[in-house]
Amino acid sequence: MLSHLILGASSGLYLGDMLFIAISFIILMALIAVVAWNPITKMMGERADKIANDIDSAQKSRQEANDLADQRRDALSHSRTEASGIVADAKQSGEKQRATIVADAQNEATQYKQNARKDIEQERQDALKNVQSDVADISVEIASKIIKKQLDPEGQQALINSYIEGLGKHES
């Protein structure tokens, strides 16, 4: 059955087959290398790289996200203190403004009061002056009227006499 394998039994060892197998195997290997092996192993390598990169970038972006969140938190607390500062400042300046306004108003009011007082005083003085002169006139008038009324005929006579006497004295 396998007599053809016995050296020298038939036409020698089947060297042709050995060559044929070796060559066809090498050709097959080369074809597989070109058609499948090289592209697939390259793709597998690329995939491994991509996965590694993805993991790295995922880690990096997570880190970035964490950093951003921290920044946000910082900014938030910062802005909160800033806001409270602004509010406090506003309050303070409002307080100050209120105080100045009130002080101004008070000053103005006292100014007005003083002016008014001065005016009133002036007016009073003027009025007093007027009244004094009026009172003098009136009292003179009243006096003359009273004097005219109270003179009885004897008195008138006497008065006239006195006048005449006086006249005579004066004429003489």
Next chain:
Amino acid sequence: MDEAVPTVHFLGLTFNIANDISILLTCLIVFLFVFLLSRHITLKPKGGQNVLEWLIEFTNGIVKGSIKGNDAGHFGLYAFTLFLFIFVANQLGLFLHVQVGQYTYVKSPTADPIVTLTLSFMTVAIAHAAGVQKKGMKGYLKEYTSPFLVFLPINIFEQFTDFLTLGLRLFGNIFAGEMLLSKVATLATGSGSWFSYVYSFPIEFLWQGFSVFIGSVQAFVFVTLTSVYISQKVSSEE
């Protein structure tokens, strides 16, 4: 399985046509399998690419199991091709047996010791070449006297036993499988009675299934031993 083999003499070499046709057919099947599955290679694998990648991972796993470090990458393609070739060659004779006249033209090429010994010779040649390339001629030759000079004849002898056992193991398994298949087939057709088909059919069926299993295991074993032999030559021993 016939006594006679169809032979052709060409350029002073003797060709066994049956072997050559079977080998060509095996190569063709392997190539078409790989070619058709590798048409649309994308970063995100799907369909055929998954199958091929699984196979590549499988053979790479075998190689990396015994060859350590960077050297494993150089033998991945050889292991992959070897595995597919031996696997297909082992199964070929199980379902395809073309007999014209007295000659069998298509059978498992690995059922012929010439084929298996050539494959094992290729493995041994690659192992030795890799050893010389890795360690230089001096380091390569020094391995033969390790651990002591006394081991020199044993080490030299081992090279031949490695080569022979690797090839003959595959041949023996596949040859026995085919042999028994053809014997069962003769059992069915030989008696001339229809009844012989009835009881020989399950036997043939079972044996074919078992042969598929053996053929797969032998392909795995051959590739494993190939990487072991290469690693013996490549790895630096303490």
